[in-house]
Amino acid sequence: MxxxxxxxxxxxxxxxxxxxxxxxxxxxxxxxxxxxxxSILYSDVGSDFYHLCGPTTSEHGWVVDKPxxxxxxxxxxxxxxxxxxxxxxxxxxRTLIESWKADARKIEEELSTxxxxxxxxxxxxxxxxxxxxxxxxxxxxxxxxxxPVYWGICSTTSEVGLDDxxxxxxxxxxxxxxxxxxxxxxxxxxxQGLIITRLRATKEGFPQLLERIIDYAKGYGLSKxxxxxxxxxxxxxxxxxxxxxxxxxxxxxxxxxxGAGGAKWVLNEKFCWC
Numbered sequence: 001m002x003x004x005x006x007x008x009x010x011x012x013x014x015x016x017x018x019x020x021x022x023x024x025x026x027x028x029x030x031x032x033x034x035x036x037x038x039s040i041l042y043s044d045v046g047s048d049f050y051h052l053c054g055p056t057t058s059e060h061g062w063v064v065d066k067p068x069x070x071x072x073x074x075x076x077x078x079x080x081x082x083x084x085x086x087x088x089x090x091x092x093x094r095t096l097i098e099s100w101k102a103d104a105r106k107i108e109e110e111l112s113t114x115x116x117x118x119x120x121x122x123x124x125x126x127x128x129x130x131x132x133x134x135x136x137x138x139x140x141x142x143x144x145x146x147x148p149v150y151w152g153i154c155s156t157t158s159e160v161g162l163d164d165x166x167x168x169x170x171x172x173x174x175x176x177x178x179x180x181x182x183x184x185x186x187x188x189x190x191x192q193g194l195i196i197t198r199l200r201a202t203k204e205g206f207p208q209l210l211e212r213i214i215d216y217a218k219g220y221g222l223s224k225x226x227x228x229x230x231x232x233x234x235x236x237x238x239x240x241x242x243x244x245x246x247x248x249x250x251x252x253x254x255x256x257x258x259g260a261g262g263a264k265w266v267l268n269e270k271f272c273w274c
Contacts (some may be wrong), residue, residue, distance in 0.1 A: 004028050006055035009036040010258040015055055036258055037121065040265075042273055043252040050254055062254035066268050070230040070238050070245045074193070074223055077214045078241065088212060091152035095168040096134070096181060099152055100125040102173035103198060107267065119263040123272040125181075125198050130271035133183035133197050140191050141184040144220055152181035152198075153212055155205055178205035180213060181271070185226060193217065193224035197271040203233045210241075228270045 007015055007027050011034055020027035041062055043050050053061035091099050104124040114120055123129060134151060141148050155177040172179055178201040185195040194217045201209050210225070217225050230238060230245065238245065251273060257263050 002050065002053035002061065003055060005039070006061070006256065006258075008033050009039050010055065011035055014258045019056070021056055038255055038257045038259075038263065040253065040255050040272075043254050044250045047252055047254070062256045064252045064254045065265055066229050067248040067252040068229050068245060069226055069248050070235075070243045071193075071224050071226045072210075072214065072238075072241065072243050074214055074217050074225060076242050077218075079211060087156050089154050089156055089168070089171060090150040091154065091168070091181065092149055093134070093151060096151045097126075097131065098169045099154065099172040099179070099181065100130050100198070102169040102171075103179065103200065106173055106200070111266070119259070119261065120266050121263055122265065122267040125271045130181060130197050132274055133195075133271065137184050137186060137191070140186050140189065144184075144191060148184070148220070150216065151183070152179070153209065153216075154179040155209070175200075177202055178209035180209055182213065183270070184222075185224075191220075191222065193222045193226055195270050196225070196227045198269060199227060199231075201234075203237075206234050207237055210237075229268050 004024070007017075007020060008030055012030070017027045039062070041050060043062070043064065047064040047067075050062040051060055051064070055061075089095075104126040107122065107124060111120060111122065154172050154175050156171045156175060179199070180196050180201070181198045182194045182196050184191045185193045194213060196213070214225055228248075230243075235245070237243075253265075253268055253273075255263075255265055
């Protein structure tokens with residue numbers, strides 16, 4: 001079944017019906033589909049199973065890509081003095097949606113200036129993509145006391161308040177220092193930590209951003225804060241502050257590219273997990 005999925009998603013130019021393996025019968029119809037540049041999935045059965053599920057017996061399927069996580073133990077966190085004091089706005093469930101719209105606009109602009117021959121791609125956090133993480137765990141976090149109010153944070157140089165969603169949108173779009181959103185991570189129906197769903201920060205802004213996120217997690221008695229595929233600029237700070245980077249054993253991000261050559265998946269973060 002997973003092998004057949006490629007024949008539904010991939011364009012005819014990549015997988016022409018004439019090359020469909022005859023021993024599999026007739027190729028599936030590409031109804032309302034067949035124009036994908038790639039497909040991704042998150043494997044809970046290791047890296048080999050879906051790799052073997054290619055569109056033909058001689059072509060591979062999904063390839064695991066950067067299954068790394070960096071995790072901080074909240075109880076062992078030591079405050080850092082790095083970075084100048086900044087102003088911050090906290091994002092509630094209303095302004096959170098606007099922040100993803102602004103972030104998507106920013107991502108599109110940044111990727112449009114990409115130079116070089118390498119193909120890069122990503123997913124955008126708006127239109128319900130990142131919101132899935134918020135809604136998915138609602139049945140658990142809605143039982144926390146006090147009830148969670150904030151789902152993100154952003155640095156700002158503005159003195160304005162959050163009078164309307166437009167203000168939030170512009171603050172997030174123009175922030176050059178630090179921005180993050182999160183969801184509650186859980187295991188066996190118990191909320192255990194914060195997982196950062198989307199992160200954008202400078203090397204100088206990241207320490208204060210993370211410090212505020214750690215403090216927020218402490219307020220709910222959570223044990224950890226986790227970030228997928230932490231950017232190289234932040235890894236030294238992570239080591240200094242007790243962050244542990246390791247390979248994931250589940251939810252392994254995997255990609256199948258439907259085109260010539262290859263492509264680099266950028267912003268391979270938690271926000272697009274499903």
